[in-house]
Amino acid sequence: MNTQSNAINESSLQPQGSARTVSVAQVMYWSIRREIWENRAIYIAPLATAALFLLGFAVNLLQMRSHLGTSSLATAQQHDLLGAAQKHQLFQARYELSAALIMGTAFIVGVFYSLDALYGERRDRSILFWKSLPVSDLVTVLSKLAIPIAILPLLSFAITLVTQFAMLVLSSAILLGSGVNIASLWTDASFFQVSLVLLYHFMTVHGLYYAPIYGWLLMVSAWAPRAPFIWAFLPPFVICGLEKVAFNTSYFLALLRDRLGGGGGAMAESEQSKEFMGTLIPHHFFTTAGLWIGLAVAAAFLAVAVRLRRYRGPI
Amino acid sequence: MPCIEARGLRKAFGTTIALDGINLRVEEGRILGMIGPNGAGKTTALNAILGLTPFQGELRVLGRDPWAERDQLMRDVCFIADVAVLPRWMRVSQTLDYVAGVHPRFDRAKAEGLLAKTTIKHASKIRQLSKGMVAQLHLALVMAIDARLLVLDEPTLGLDILFRKQFYDSLLNDYFDRSRTIVVTTHQVEELQHILTDLMFIDRGRVVLSCSMEELESRFVEVTVNPDKVAAARALKPIYERQVFGRSVLLFDRGVNPSIDRKQIAAIGEVRTPSIADLFVAVVGNQYAAQGAAQ
Numbered sequence: 366m367n368t369q370s371n372a373i374n375e376s377s378l379q380p381q382g383s384a385r386t387v388s389v390a391q392v393m394y395w396s397i398r399r400e401i402w403e404n405r406a407i408y409i410a411p412l413a414t415a416a417l418f419l420l421g422f423a424v425n426l427l428q429m430r431s432h433l434g435t436s437s438l439a440t441a442q443q444h445d446l447l448g449a450a451q452k453h454q455l456f457q458a459r460y461e462l463s464a465a466l467i468m469g470t471a472f473i474v475g476v477f478y479s480l481d482a483l484y485g486e487r488r489d490r491s492i493l494f495w496k497s498l499p500v501s502d503l504v505t506v507l508s509k510l511a512i513p514i515a516i517l518p519l520l521s522f523a524i525t526l527v528t529q530f531a532m533l534v535l536s537s538a539i540l541l542g543s544g545v546n547i548a549s550l551w552t553d554a555s556f557f558q559v560s561l562v563l564l565y566h567f568m569t570v571h572g573l574y575y576a577p578i579y580g581w582l583l584m585v586s587a588w589a590p591r592a593p594f595i596w597a598f599l600p601p602f603v604i605c606g607l608e609k610v611a612f613n614t615s616y617f618l619a620l621l622r623d624r625l626g627g628g629g630g631a632m633a634e635s636e637q638s639k640e641f642m643g644t645l646i647p648h649h650f651f652t653t654a655g656l657w658i659g660l661a662v663a664a665a666f667l668a669v670a671v672r673l674r675r676y677r678g679p680i
Numbered sequence: 681m682p683c684i685e686a687r688g689l690r691k692a693f694g695t696t697i698a699l700d701g702i703n704l705r706v707e708e709g710r711i712l713g714m715i716g717p718n719g720a721g722k723t724t725a726l727n728a729i730l731g732l733t734p735f736q737g738e739l740r741v742l743g744r745d746p747w748a749e750r751d752q753l754m755r756d757v758c759f760i761a762d763v764a765v766l767p768r769w770m771r772v773s774q775t776l777d778y779v780a781g782v783h784p785r786f787d788r789a790k791a792e793g794l795l796a797k798t799t800i801k802h803a804s805k806i807r808q809l810s811k812g813m814v815a816q817l818h819l820a821l822v823m824a825i826d827a828r829l830l831v832l833d834e835p836t837l838g839l840d841i842l843f844r845k846q847f848y849d850s851l852l853n854d855y856f857d858r859s860r861t862i863v864v865t866t867h868q869v870e871e872l873q874h875i876l877t878d879l880m881f882i883d884r885g886r887v888v889l890s891c892s893m894e895e896l897e898s899r900f901v902e903v904t905v906n907p908d909k910v911a912a913a914r915a916l917k918p919i920y921e922r923q924v925f926g927r928s929v930l931l932f933d934r935g936v937n938p939s940i941d942r943k944q945i946a947a948i949g950e951v952r953t954p955s956i957a958d959l960f961v962a963v964v965g966n967q968y969a970a971q972g973a974a975q
Binding site: 385386387391392394395396398399402403486489490491492493494496497498499500501675676678679 | 727730732733734750751752754755758759760761762765766767768769770771774777778779781782783784785818
């Protein structure tokens with residue numbers, strides 16, 4: 366509110382100057398674009414993973430085709446060549462694998478991105494340029510958080526979707542006329558349901574459940590005088606060790622595992638519900654204490670990161 | 681309302697005192713040169729003015745507390761802190777897009793116009809530009825922002841003389857008008873002499889000298905003394921004496937000895953206004969010499 370009134374006073378005092386109004390949303394938008402310009406791995410890495418996966422998949426299909434071609438069976442029997450279980454193994458499992466690979470890539474990119482986000486600008490002194498512009502530390506840190514928790518999940522979701530569609534097209538084209546029932550490939554894929562579950566997974570697990578992980582990494586990256594990688598990974602390791610030695614327990618390790626696993630229980634629930642659209646709405650996930658505690662921890666880490674950036678100059 | 685006003689500005693890093701009670705008042709429309717040896721506290725003072733570092737004492741920039749109201753302040757203040765802080769990965773066109781996107785007072789057409797006068801290409805990455813071109817780009821970005829205060833910390837460090845001259849010419853001709861204020865620190869003082877309206881010497885966190893350029897001209901006199909008049913000249917209590925080609929050059933401060941007038945001085949040798957560099961050596965260098973003698 367204060368800001369608002371100041372701005373008005375100021376513009377009336379202003380002798381010259383035709384200031385446009387730039388909304389916070391606009392500043393956020395440009396800040397996120399800036400991050401993507403700088404870190405092209407954000408889209409290149411998942412795309413490369415998808416391309417490589419498709420290549421491998423195509424090779425596999427060609428092999429399968431030549432295998433089918435050599436086995437001379439009656440046409441009538443041919444559509445049974447690939448039984449339901451086999452087909453599932455062949456395709457469903459591979460759809461999941463493609464999603465998992467792209468997700469994994471995005472996670473790794475997100476981790477390294479976050480570690481460098483507030484450290485790199487201090488190392489290359491460009492922080493002095495960013496700070497010379499009217500972009501607050503809060504918006505800067507939030508724009509950097511948006512990359513791993515929103516941009517990367519959405520992007521990898523889109524890439525996964527396209528990849529899976531390409532897999533369908535590829536398998537249809539390559540296996541056409543080999544005796545496999547192409548139509549059933551399409552009906553079995555149940556594209557819509559699977560993609561919904563996928564989107565749900567990307568947004569909840571990668572967007573929300575991993576938030577404290579990214580918050581921690583951003584905080585370390587804002588603080589570390591050098592080697593943010595070591596500062597980020599050594600303390601959890603040491604805590605696990607100390608706990609084991611002192612109390613002979615490993616609660617901290619279990620906590621980390623649960624966090625990385627996407628909150629075990631809640632997710633297992635949604636895995637099962639994959640088949641049933643009706644039970645897809647995962648109230649379990651949003652009522653787990655782990656989620657909310659994690660978000661609170663993430664908010665605390667980010668608040669520290671914002672404060673640190675204010676005090677930090679180039680190193 | 682003065683553009684910058686500081687009273688008793690202090691800043692310490694641990695036991696090192698960077699600013700030891702600075703008083704400062706810069707009116708709107710002035711060009712202030714802050715000159716000081718390395719580690720004198722210039723950059724710390726600028727950082728306090730820009731809200732980059734917390735401080736003790738009283739400081740208002742355009743009527744605001746720079747540390748508490750930094751985000752609002754940055755709409756009216758621009759700075760080039762040090763050379764080469766533009767991100768090396770960025771393309772020239774991206775810097776234009778980004779600044780246009782986030783800065784309410786950025787005039788993109790003006791920036792493009794300024795860039796058109798240089799050889800900088802829009803598609804180039806900053807890492808591909810020479811040091812001089814990066815400075816040109818940064819200056820073009822900053823000059824296209826309709827700010828009320830521009831702070832330059834060693835903006836021409838490492839640039840050759842052509843770029844340095846061009847930098848200040850461009851700043852004066854295409855940017856400066858009487859409603860803007862510029863604060864600049866540099867070691868290359870000679871080139872600034874004709875640009876500044878005010879001068880400030882800082883040493884070990886204190887203001888050693890602060891005056892306008894008009895005051896400087898009326899207050900300080902440098903005389904190349906005729907050999908036979910040296911004794912008479914020394915009797916007038918010069919603040920500094922040096923030898924040039926075997927002749928004594930004496931510097932007088934009428935603030936120290938108000939009885940001196942130009943006519944009287946003219947009788948003992950060639951009179952002129954000292955350069956900032958010579959004055960700096962006399963005022964700041966002298967202190968070190970005096971301190972050395974005392975120890």
